[in-house]
Amino acid sequence: MTIRRAAPADAAAIGAVHVAAWRSAYPGILPPGYLARLSAFRQARHYELAIRTGAIVHVAVVEEQVVGFATAGAARGTRLADGEIETLYVLDDWRDRGLGRALMTASAAALAEAGCRDVFVWVLRDNPSRWFYARLGGRKAAEGVVRVAGVEVAQTAFVWSPISLLVTPAAGA
Numbered sequence: 001m002t003i004r005r006a007a008p009a010d011a012a013a014i015g016a017v018h019v020a021a022w023r024s025a026y027p028g029i030l031p032p033g034y035l036a037r038l039s040a041f042r043q044a045r046h047y048e049l050a051i052r053t054g055a056i057v058h059v060a061v062v063e064e065q066v067v068g069f070a071t072a073g074a075a076r077g078t079r080l081a082d083g084e085i086e087t088l089y090v091l092d093d094w095r096d097r098g099l100g101r102a103l104m105t106a107s108a109a110a111l112a113e114a115g116c117r118d119v120f121v122w123v124l125r126d127n128p129s130r131w132f133y134a135r136l137g138g139r140k141a142a143e144g145v146v147r148v149a150g151v152e153v154a155q156t157a158f159v160w161s162p163i164s165l166l167v168t169p170a171a172g173a
Helices: 008-025 032-037 040-052 099-113 131-135
Strands: 002-005 056-062 065-074 083-090 119-124 139-148 151-160
Touching (some): 002 099, 008 056, 040 056, 040 065, 065 099, 083 099, 119 139
Parallel strands (some): 083 119
Antiparallel strands (some): 002 056, 056 065, 065 083
């Protein structure tokens, strides 16, 4: 497994991972028609632009295949922390192998290098993988609602303060 900064050539694979992860994680949470209409091509265009404009995007690569990714940047619209991990998706077949932890750590390290002192992530409250963030040492800091596909969905924010708690997680976390 390799964790590295994404290149524009990774965008198609990132888009495919995004769509596969949403379709796997969000049935019963998001409308089925919305999940069916997700487009790997549209997602790829979004991520290619983000990569080309300097966004923090890391990919997990196994045998030359992108199997997960994370995006991060300055906090958007909140004062929970300086930095935000905006997305973290890993294909089902590659979960529970340390890729999510490695992507979170790489994202936090890049944010720390950019001057962020702390970091947070929003997670849909009913996301079956929400426990992962608490296991990484994230502290529940806020509850909120986000509108996705015309539906209001509850979400929880996890914070790492200081950011070093995520950059160098405790052994066994």
